[in-house]
Structure formats: C-alpha cells, structure tokens
Amino acid sequence: MELVGLNKETVNQISEIKQEADWIKEYRLRSYEAFEKIENPAFGPKLNIDFSKIIYYKNNEQEDKIKDSWDDIDTEIVDELDNLGVLESECHLDGIGVQYESEVIYHNMIEELKKKDIIFTSIEVAMKEYPELVKKYFGKIVSNSENKYAALNGSVFSGGSFIYVPPHTKLDRPLQSYFRINSRNMGQFERTLIIVDHDSELHYIEGCTAPNYSESSLHAAVVEIYVGKNSKCRYSTIQNWAQNVNNLVTKRALVEENGTMEWIDGNIGSNITMKYPCCILKGDKSNGTCITISVATNKQEQDTGARMIHLGKNTRSTIISKSIAKNGGNATYRGKVDIKKNATNSTSLVKCDTLILDNISKSDTVPTNICNNTSSSIEHEATVSKISEEKLFYLMSRGIDKERATELIILGFLEKFREELPMEYAVELNQLLKRNL
Amino acid sequence: MNLVIKDLNVVTKDQEKEILKDFSLEILPGKIHTIMGPNGTGKSTLSKIIMGSSDYEVKEGDILYNGKSILPLTVDERSRLGIFLAMQSPISIEGVTNSEFLRTALNERREQPIGIYQFMKDMEQGMKDLKMDSSMMHRSINKDFSGGERKKNEILQLKLLKPELIILDELDSGLDVDSLKIVCDNIQEYRKENPTCSLLIITHYTKILDYLIPDYVHIMKNGKIRKTGPLDLAKQIENCGFNYTEDVSELVTNE
Numbered sequence: 223m224e225l226v227g228l229n230k231e232t233v234n235q236i237s238e239i240k241q242e243a244d245w246i247k248e249y250r251l252r253s254y255e256a257f258e259k260i261e262n263p264a265f266g267p268k269l270n271i272d273f274s275k276i277i278y279y280k281n282n283e284q285e286d287k288i289k290d291s292w293d294d295i296d297t298e299i300v301d302e303l304d305n306l307g308v309l310e311s312e313c314h315l316d317g318i319g320v321q322y323e324s325e326v327i328y329h330n331m332i333e334e335l336k337k338k339d340i341i342f343t344s345i346e347v348a349m350k351e352y353p354e355l356v357k358k359y360f361g362k363i364v365s366n367s368e369n370k371y372a373a374l375n376g377s378v379f380s381g382g383s384f385i386y387v388p389p390h391t392k393l394d395r396p397l398q399s400y401f402r403i404n405s406r407n408m409g410q411f412e413r414t415l416i417i418v419d420h421d422s423e424l425h426y427i428e429g430c431t432a433p434n435y436s437e438s439s440l441h442a443a444v445v446e447i448y449v450g451k452n453s454k455c456r457y458s459t460i461q462n463w464a465q466n467v468n469n470l471v472t473k474r475a476l477v478e479e480n481g482t483m484e485w486i487d488g489n490i491g492s493n494i495t496m497k498y499p500c501c502i503l504k505g506d507k508s509n510g511t512c513i514t515i516s517v518a519t520n521k522q523e524q525d526t527g528a529r530m531i532h533l534g535k536n537t538r539s540t541i542i543s544k545s546i547a548k549n550g551g552n553a554t555y556r557g558k559v560d561i562k563k564n565a566t567n568s569t570s571l572v573k574c575d576t577l578i579l580d581n582i583s584k585s586d587t588v589p590t591n592i593c594n595n596t597s598s599s600i601e602h603e604a605t606v607s608k609i610s611e612e613k614l615f616y617l618m619s620r621g622i623d624k625e626r627a628t629e630l631i632i633l634g635f636l637e638k639f640r641e642e643l644p645m646e647y648a649v650e651l652n653q654l655l656k657r658n659l
Numbered sequence: 660m661n662l663v664i665k666d667l668n669v670v671t672k673d674q675e676k677e678i679l680k681d682f683s684l685e686i687l688p689g690k691i692h693t694i695m696g697p698n699g700t701g702k703s704t705l706s707k708i709i710m711g712s713s714d715y716e717v718k719e720g721d722i723l724y725n726g727k728s729i730l731p732l733t734v735d736e737r738s739r740l741g742i743f744l745a746m747q748s749p750i751s752i753e754g755v756t757n758s759e760f761l762r763t764a765l766n767e768r769r770e771q772p773i774g775i776y777q778f779m780k781d782m783e784q785g786m787k788d789l790k791m792d793s794s795m796m797h798r799s800i801n802k803d804f805s806g807g808e809r810k811k812n813e814i815l816q817l818k819l820l821k822p823e824l825i826i827l828d829e830l831d832s833g834l835d836v837d838s839l840k841i842v843c844d845n846i847q848e849y850r851k852e853n854p855t856c857s858l859l860i861i862t863h864y865t866k867i868l869d870y871l872i873p874d875y876v877h878i879m880k881n882g883k884i885r886k887t888g889p890l891d892l893a894k895q896i897e898n899c900g901f902n903y904t905e906d907v908s909e910l911v912t913n914e
C-alpha cells in the first residue's frame with residue numbers, strides 16, 4: 223500500500239498500520255502540529271518541496287515480517303540489492319539491516335552478538351519488544367520541534383535501526399544499515415536510535431542509494447545516539463543518494479562522561495543536503511569528532527557541517543570538513559561550536575578546507591564559534607584552494623595523465639576522511655568519486 | 660637518446676618576460692652535458708620547457724627528441740617518451756602516498772599493471788640503494804621531507820621509471836657529501852645499464868661533476884649558451900666566476 227500527501231489522517235493511518243502504542247501515536251500527532259507551525263530553515267539552500275506529492279508510506283502488504291534470510295525475500299529485490307553490493311558487504315560485518323522504501327525488510331547478525339545481549343533490529347520491533355528502553359531515549363536527544371524536518375520525521379517516521387549495546391561490551395566489526403529508495407516521489411523517514419551503554423564500543427555504518435528519477439524524492443531522517451560513560455560510538459556514512467533526492471537529516475549524539483562520539487560523514491549524492499551532525503558533550507572529559515566531506519557537482523547544494531555543544535568540563539571537539547565544488551555545485555560548510563559557561567578547560571578545533579575545481583562553482587564557510595568561559599578555546603582554520611598547476615605538473619612529469627593526476631590530488635585532499643573508513647568503503651568511495659567528478 | 664634544441668625563443672605565459680633567446684643545444688646519446696650559469700639566467704626554465712610546462716610559451720624554434728618534435732606533446736606524454744626531470748625544488752602533495760604515486764606512474768607506461776608484490780620489491784630495493792628510510796614509501800609525496808630527502812626521492816622515481824633523458828636541476832643542492840655520492844653512484848649504475856641514456860646536469864658546483872664526469876660543459880648566460888668546453892671550463896668558472904667567461908665569450912664560438 224501507498225500513502226500520498228500529508229495531513230493528520232495520513233499520520234493516523236501510519237500509526238494504525240504499525241499498530242503502535244498510544245504514546246507513539248501521540249508523539250506523531252504532536253510532531254505533526256510542530257511541523258505545520260515551523261517554517262523552512264532561514265539559512266542555507268532554498269527548499270521548494272511540494273509536500274502533497276510525496277509518498278509518505280509504502281510497503282509490500284504480503285510481506286510484513288522482517289526476514290533474516292535472503293531466500294525469503296522477493297528475488298527481484300534481492301537482485302537489486304546484490305547489484306548494489308549489499309549482500310557482499312554482509313561478510314565484513316557483525317550485522318546488517320536493510321530498509322526498502324518505508325519498511326525494514328531484512329535483519330541479521332552473528333550469533334555471538336545475540337549471546338552478548340546486543341539488540342539490533344528495526345525501530346518498530348524495538349518499540350514493541352523493548353518499550354521501556356525505547357521510551358527512555360526516543361525523542362529525548364532530538365526534539366520533535368528542533369526543525370521542520372525533524373518534526374516531519376516525528377510525525378511519519380517509518381523504519382530505521384535500533385541498537386542497544388549493553389555495558390562492558392565491544393563489537394569486533396561494524397553493524398550496518400542500508401537504506402534504499404526505489405519509487406518515484408518516495409519519501410523515506412527512517413528513525414534511528416542507538417544506545418551504547420557505559421564502558422562499551424560500537425561502530426555503525428549507514429549506506430543508502432536511490433535510482434535517479436526526474437521527480438524528486440525526500441529523505442528526512444532523524445538519528446539519535448546515546449553514548450554512555452567511558453563508551454565510544456562511531457557512526458560512518460557515505461550518502462550517495464541520486465541527484466534528485468533532497469536529503470534533510472538531523473543527527474545528534476549525547477555524550478556522557480569520558481565518552482567519545484565520532485561522526486564520519488560523507489556527502490556525495492543528493493540534490494540539496496542539509497546535515498550537521500551534532501555532539502552534545504554533556505559529561506566531563508567527553509569528546510566529539512566530526513570528519514565530513516562533501517562533493518557538490520552540477521546543481522547540487524551540499525550544505526553540511528557539524529555542531530559541537532560543550533556542556534561538561536574538559537571536553538574536546540574536533541571538526542574536519544573537506545568540500546569539493548565542481549560544475550556549478552555549491553559546497554558550504556555551516557558549523558557551530560558552542561562552549562558553555564560551565565564547560566571550563568575545553569577546546570575545539572575546526573578545520574575547513576575547500577577545493578574548487580572551476581570558476582562556476584561555489585563554496586562558503588559559515589562558522590559560528592561561541593566560547594563562554596575564559597579557560598576554554600576554539601581554534602578555527604579555513605582554506606580555499608584550486609587544483610594547483612604546480613602539483614599537476616609534478617605528477618604529469620612522471621607520466622600520469624591530467625585526469626588521473628587530478629584524481630590523485632582530489633583523493634589526497636580527502637585523505638583525512640578516507641583513512642577513517644574501513645578498507646572496503648575506502649575503495650567504494652574512490653569509485654564513487656571517480657563517477658561523480 | 661638524442662635531443663636537439665633549435666633557436667628556441669621562450670617567454671613567460673603572460674608574455675611579460677623573455678627568458679630564452681635563440682637558444683640552441685644538442686644533447687648526444689649516452690653523453691653527459693652540464694649547464695652552468697648565473698642565477699636567474701633561465702636554466703630551470705629550460706628544463707621545464709623540455710618537460711612541457713605550461714608556465715611558458717615557445718615563440719619560435721623547436722625541440723626534437725630522436726628527430727621528432729615534442730612541442731605538441733603534453734607533459735605526461737613527454738615523460739612516457741623517456742624524459743625525466745629531477746626538479747630543483749620538488750613540491751609536496753598531501754594525502755597522496757609515495758607508493759600510490761609511483762605505482763600509478765609506472766602503470767601509466769605499462770600495458771599490464773605491475774603486480775603489487777613486484778612493485779613493493781622494486782621500490783624497497785630502490786630505497787635501499789639510495790639509503791632512504793623505508794617508511795617514506797607510505798608517506799605523502801615529499802610531505803615534511805628534508806631538502807636532501809626530497810632529492811633522493813626524485814632519484815628513486817628515476818630508478819623506477821627508467822628514462823632515456825635525465826635532467827638534473829641542481830640535484831646537488833640540499834644533499835650532504837655522502838648522500839651526493841650515493842645518489843651519483845646510483846645514477847652511474849643506471850647509466851651503465853642504459854648506455855644510450857643521456858644526462859643534462861644543471862649545477863653551480865663542480866663537486867657533482869667529480870662523480871658524473873661531463874663530456875661537455877656549457878656556460879649559459881642571459882638565456883643563451885655562451886660557451887662550450889670540457890670539464891676544465893667548469894673548474895675555471897668555479898675559480899673565477901662567470902665574468903671570466905664573458906671576456907672570452909666573444910672569442911670562442913659555440914660548438
């Protein structure tokens with residue numbers, strides 16, 4: 223079935239399809255009210271979204287259960303996912319979940335994790351099976367009135383991952399979720415909640431694609447992450463949406479004492495992206511890192527960056543942003559570091575580098591740095607450069623043709639990001655860049 | 660390899676400055692040629708022109724490599740033809756490792772890409788020959804390399820890329836006495852294995868010429884070769900400076 227257009231009735235219908243608890247339904251309705259009130263962001267790219275044309279929910283009625291074997295899934299979809307490399311990537315992971323349109327269709331993880339009491343499932347299943355756990359964190363890290371698209375997500379969310387890592391637990395390999403949009407005008411509104419309890423560690427990877435249609439699609443996700451005391455969470459993603467998808471995502475982590483949150487965030491696809499992964503450094507000695515790259519070509523607008531809110535004492539944050547603009551693309555860094563009054567002895571380093579490949583492309587750096595105590599400091603560096611003729615000459619003088627030499631220089635520019643990726647993804651990134659630049 | 664430079668007139672790209680004026684020079688197969696000349700006379704410019712740099716424009720004249728003009732060729736094509744320029748100040752490129760770079764460069768001139776094992780072996784051997792630290796393989800090209808390390812890195816590339824014409828632009832600057840010897844020994848070794856390979860050495864000092872004994876010494880001034888002679892000429896320059904040549908330049912014709 224398919225729900226097109228947005229009103230209170232759509233919200234109710236989604237809630238009914240999911241047969242969910244009242245508190246969730248109420249949450250949806252409150253979110254919808256907020257959505258109606260809140261305007262589009264006053265900053266960044268001009269958003270022109272016709273909310274009446276979007277499909278807010280789409281599923282396969284015969285298949286309403288999440289499978290843990292590919293054999294049980296429609297072969298057409300399996301082939302499609304296989305072509306995208308999803309099945310192959312499973313062997314490098316401890317667990318994988320796949321969402322197709324609005325619903326999670328596949329979920330599997332290795333036995334050891336089940337023994338360790340790690341939970342990795344869809345948000346809907348979690349809401350039914352672990353209601354108390356979900357209720358404690360859901361909507362507490364990102365509020366449903368945060369911005370228009372967080373509110374939209376709150377009202378129509380469907381799918382997304384739920385992960386719980388119990389105390390003193392480390393995973394050897396990453397968990398991954400894969401999101402696929404396949405229909406025209408599709409809106410995907412997954413909702414991810416990750417809880418890394420104290421003294422634990424998780425690496426989570428998110429992947430996504432969609433075919434290119436002339437009608438635009440919308441991806442408005444919300445990701446909430448709780449990083450407990452002495453814990454570490456790394457969230458890596460390379461978004462490669464087709465260039466007709468508007469990607470408006472709210473991602474936020476709350477970090478407790480001595481915890482570490484790392485966002486590794488690549489933006490290559492999509493039409494307009496607005497995404498500023500955030501760390502709320504609540505606990506003393508907590509750390510936040512965000513390494514982002516964005517590549518804007520053709521009419522793409524990548525409005526990305528990071529936010530670091532320092533509340534605890536002795537907190538540290540690092541933002542490294544690398545943008546590339548080509549062929550009339552616009553890659554803008556928009557970030558905020560806010561060191562509050564009580565966050566004494568804290569430091570933040572912000573480094574933004576931009577590479578502009580021609581004269582018709584644009585890039586901007588819009589940093590907001592606020593430091594409200596005298597024992598803390600924010601360091602900010604920004605550079606804008608072109609592909610240097612001198613570097614090209616050097617590489618070419620060793621027999622490397624211009625195209626390949628340019629590619630090497632671009633990959634070099636992105637090295638700080640590339641080296642943070644697992645091997646398979648670094649290779650995939652190289653290929654993506656080759657295709658897009 | 661034979662290189663003929665004929666009546667070359669070269670200006671900067673912005674047409675503001677004339678650097679080479681009616682410059683002619685022939686580099687003979689298997690021979691070592693040296694160019695000496697005051698600062699700013701156009702020696703590095705000459706080397707970059709041969710390599711095909713787009714910072715300059717050739718107004719007149721021609722450069723023939725084994726009888727064929729290379730002026731229409733791009734920088735990378737000239738490299739693959741067999742020209743190698745060890746630069747006066749090699750730049751650094753962040754994020755591109757030495758090994759990634761060299762493997763790409765090697766593969767661009769091969770039909771079949773080189774196997775990773777073979778490549779590592781060749782590269783390690785080359786670094787050992789040059790007494791380079793093997794960790795440099797995985798570092799960004801010349802990033803945080805000392806002056807001497809950069810020069811050695813140029814010669815490492817040379818050893819792997821196997822050129823037919825080697826231009827050394829002030830290779831000796833930045834190398835300590837021991838390193839200079841090591842590097843020159845490596846070049847001599849390479850020449851022995853490739854007897855038709857020619858060498859053009861741009862230098863201010865004769866020390867390097869003790870190891871790489873030139874067949875011809877050319878004195879360049881104001882964008883032109885003023886005098887050509889044997890090794891002695893280089894020694895005279897080192898002792899008496901370039902004014903000495905100016906005096907006699909009218910009397911001695913170019914070869």
Ligand SMILES: Nc1ncnc2c1ncn2[C@@H]1O[C@H](COP(=O)(O)OP(=O)(O)OP(=O)(O)O)[C@@H](O)[C@H]1O
Nearest residue numbers: 671676678696697698699700701702703704705714
């Ligand atoms: N791209 C350029 N634009 C403007 N002037 C240039 C350019 N390249 C070289 N020149 C000038 O041309 C002259 C020749 O420079 P070049 O580097 O060839 O000298 P050189 O003989 O190698 O000197 P040195 O012995 O100091 O290395 C110098 O005066 C230099 O300033």
Ligand SMILES: [Mg+2]
Nearest residue numbers: 702703704747
């Ligand atoms: Mg010079």
